[in-house]
Amino acid sequence: MYWLRKGLQSPIGVSLGTSIFVALTIIALHATGNLQPLELKAYDWQLGLRGATEKDQPPILIVAATEDDIRTLGWPLTDAKLAEILKKLVQYKARAIGLDIYRDLEVAPGRDKLDPVLSTNTNIIAATKFPEKNRREVPPPPILRGTGRIGVNDVIVDSDGIVRRGLIYLDDGKSPDSIIYSLAAKLALLYLGKERLEFDSNESATLVWGKAAIKAFETNDGGYVGADAAGYQFLLDFRDSPSAFSAISVSDLLHDKLTRQLVEDKIILVGVTAESVPDLFHIPGAAPKNSGNTIHGVGLHASIVAQLLRLAGGKTQPITTTSEQEEWLLILLGALASGALGLRVRSPWRYCSLLAAAISLFVLLSQIALTRSFWIPVVPTLFSTGGSALLIAVYMSNQEKLQRSLLMQIFSRHVSPEVAETVWSQREAFLDGGRLRPQLLTVTVLFTDLVNFTAVSETKQPDELLSWLNDYMEQMSRLVVDHGGVINKYIGDSVMAIFGVPIPRTNENEIRQDAINSVKCALQMGHALTELNQLWKTQGLPMVGMRVGIYTGPVVVGSLGGSGRLEYTIIGDTVNTASRLEGYGKEKFVPDFLKGPCRIIVGETTYRYLDDEFNTERVGEASLKGKDEKIVVYSVLAAPTKACRNAEETT
Numbered sequence: 001m002y003w004l005r006k007g008l009q010s011p012i013g014v015s016l017g018t019s020i021f022v023a024l025t026i027i028a029l030h031a032t033g034n035l036q037p038l039e040l041k042a043y044d045w046q047l048g049l050r051g052a053t054e055k056d057q058p059p060i061l062i063v064a065a066t067e068d069d070i071r072t073l074g075w076p077l078t079d080a081k082l083a084e085i086l087k088k089l090v091q092y093k094a095r096a097i098g099l100d101i102y103r104d105l106e107v108a109p110g111r112d113k114l115d116p117v118l119s120t121n122t123n124i125i126a127a128t129k130f131p132e133k134n135r136r137e138v139p140p141p142p143i144l145r146g147t148g149r150i151g152v153n154d155v156i157v158d159s160d161g162i163v164r165r166g167l168i169y170l171d172d173g174k175s176p177d178s179i180i181y182s183l184a185a186k187l188a189l190l191y192l193g194k195e196r197l198e199f200d201s202n203e204s205a206t207l208v209w210g211k212a213a214i215k216a217f218e219t220n221d222g223g224y225v226g227a228d229a230a231g232y233q234f235l236l237d238f239r240d241s242p243s244a245f246s247a248i249s250v251s252d253l254l255h256d257k258l259t260r261q262l263v264e265d266k267i268i269l270v271g272v273t274a275e276s277v278p279d280l281f282h283i284p285g286a287a288p289k290n291s292g293n294t295i296h297g298v299g300l301h302a303s304i305v306a307q308l309l310r311l312a313g314g315k316t317q318p319i320t321t322t323s324e325q326e327e328w329l330l331i332l333l334g335a336l337a338s339g340a341l342g343l344r345v346r347s348p349w350r351y352c353s354l355l356a357a358a359i360s361l362f363v364l365l366s367q368i369a370l371t372r373s374f375w376i377p378v379v380p381t382l383f384s385t386g387g388s389a390l391l392i393a394v395y396m397s398n399q400e401k402l403q404r405s406l407l408m409q410i411f412s413r414h415v416s417p418e419v420a421e422t423v424w425s426q427r428e429a430f431l432d433g434g435r436l437r438p439q440l441l442t443v444t445v446l447f448t449d450l451v452n453f454t455a456v457s458e459t460k461q462p463d464e465l466l467s468w469l470n471d472y473m474e475q476m477s478r479l480v481v482d483h484g485g486v487i488n489k490y491i492g493d494s495v496m497a498i499f500g501v502p503i504p505r506t507n508e509n510e511i512r513q514d515a516i517n518s519v520k521c522a523l524q525m526g527h528a529l530t531e532l533n534q535l536w537k538t539q540g541l542p543m544v545g546m547r548v549g550i551y552t553g554p555v556v557v558g559s560l561g562g563s564g565r566l567e568y569t570i571i572g573d574t575v576n577t578a579s580r581l582e583g584y585g586k587e588k589f590v591p592d593f594l595k596g597p598c599r600i601i602v603g604e605t606t607y608r609y610l611d612d613e614f615n616t617e618r619v620g621e622a623s624l625k626g627k628d629e630k631i632v633v634y635s636v637l638a639a640p641t642k643a644c645r646n647a648e649e650t651t
Helices: 002-009 013-030 036-050 067-073 079-091 111-120 184-191 252-256 297-315 324-344 348-371 379-410 417-425 453-459 462-482 506-537 571-581 604-610 642-650
Strands: 061-066 095-097 124-128 150-152 163-171 179-181 206-209 214-217 232-236 246-249 267-272 281-282 293-294 439-451 485-490 495-500 545-562 566-570 598-603 616-623 631-640
Touching: 013 079, 013 232, 013 246, 013 324, 013 379, 036 163, 036 267, 061 067, 061 297, 067 252, 067 348, 067 571, 079 095, 079 179, 095 184, 111 124, 124 184, 150 163, 150 184, 150 324, 150 485, 163 184, 163 297, 179 184, 184 267, 184 297, 184 462, 206 297, 214 297, 246 252, 252 598, 267 297, 267 616, 281 297, 293 417, 324 348, 439 453, 439 462, 439 506, 453 462, 462 485, 462 495, 495 506, 495 571, 506 545, 506 598, 506 604, 506 631, 545 571, 571 598, 598 604, 604 616, 604 631
Parallel strands: 061 246, 061 267, 095 124, 095 267, 124 150, 545 598
Antiparallel strands: 163 179, 163 232, 206 214, 281 293, 439 495, 439 545, 485 495, 545 566, 598 631, 616 631
């Protein structure tokens, strides 16, 4: 439980948990069909974006009864007219003829002419309508019953009114002989010179179709959930533009306004395209521009036949799709990827840009896959990616606010703005579970204390005392920050400042510079106190002196306190030594308030880093309170060396 709680408190744990939660939610939405409408629209858009890709004209001719034909010949066409149309096509040596006009009932006159044409020409396939639960069968012409020369012209329309699937056959399940092939499949087989379909003996749901293997559509394929997969269905690719099919009107055929080459050895579909006869279907991305993606029934059957011919010849492959498990994996990977990206990239604009690029790449890859007949559902993955990104972004934004608040609470008033921003940009190095990460650093500690403060406090009212003390602290704290130090705390009239935090020093040169900066700061404090004393004297206010102790060494830094209040803490013998140096020999120090109010004592570890930067004087070995071993201490004189003055003038 501890590790679980610890993990959920870490950004990685929260990101992982959030991503998995989002992925499971999207998987549930997908499994219940809630995302199907959007996914099918995306599929339509991708098909439309791909457009028609076939350049070769299919060997198909559409003979259509147009609106002008109906006005001239009437509707429905009589049996005699149908017989004349079919005889013309037979005479022009069509290889396969599909009659996409029902003729279960006689349309006098002419049944005696139509029946002989149908019965004697084995290359004619007549349409029939398969019986369904709420729809009666439309039988084939009586003369063709039992001949096998009929095909169902049923069209599978999705719930949104769009046709995306075609039929090989339908089966009522009553007997092995109850299978009825589709009109398109029968025409394609007749053209290809085959009498029956061949199924893969190793996999019953795969149909060997020439050079292709057509896998039967299943109820949850692609973006579908619970679709009706009755019979043997397959996904339509609409690679042939409707304008690719040759077409003539019934009147032109009857008046011989065509060439033999237009019909000979071709597949002919006889149907209707008149506006007054409702035989229009919506399809995804296959219609000419601004036409509303609609196609007449006879054109739809022609498109299906064309696809079956291409598949048999190996020119294209049937559209396949990801398995359910692969879809789940994509959903999970999308959520995890956006979550991981949110942890790595903190800039909102960069995060959004990278996320948009990743999403665009995924959509592009899915589009390329579809051009190669592989459908990758994009909507569930996009939802999981976007949902995870949104939640992680909210979490990270909240975490950044908390972290910034925490770091700024600790540092903002004690360091320069530049250092504060550096701390924020490197916050991973400082924070661990809502606290500062403990670090072992080499720093220089500076302690100050006022001389004569007790006498001042006894003569001042509380408000006057605090106002006077704030003037002093304002000057001193500014100097500490200006010299790269951090004020760790105020203790009454004392100041504790650290040089070398919060950003760790990584080499001796940086540690040396901290030591030099601390002494420069102390000297400047002395100069500032001289000016303050001169001002206070003119105002009739008391004057004070100041003792400074400086020591360099290792310390442990981190945060101390409860969750409601944390304090930046420095722990180590270095801190104690610096404090003792400030108070060393304090009874012997008598400040000159107007000329030399400040005394600076440094330990030997600090002195080693000063080189010749300052005028120093060896005080000797000192026994400091609380320490067993003596240390050598030095006094820094008020006037800097020439090297130090040159350095200050340069800066």
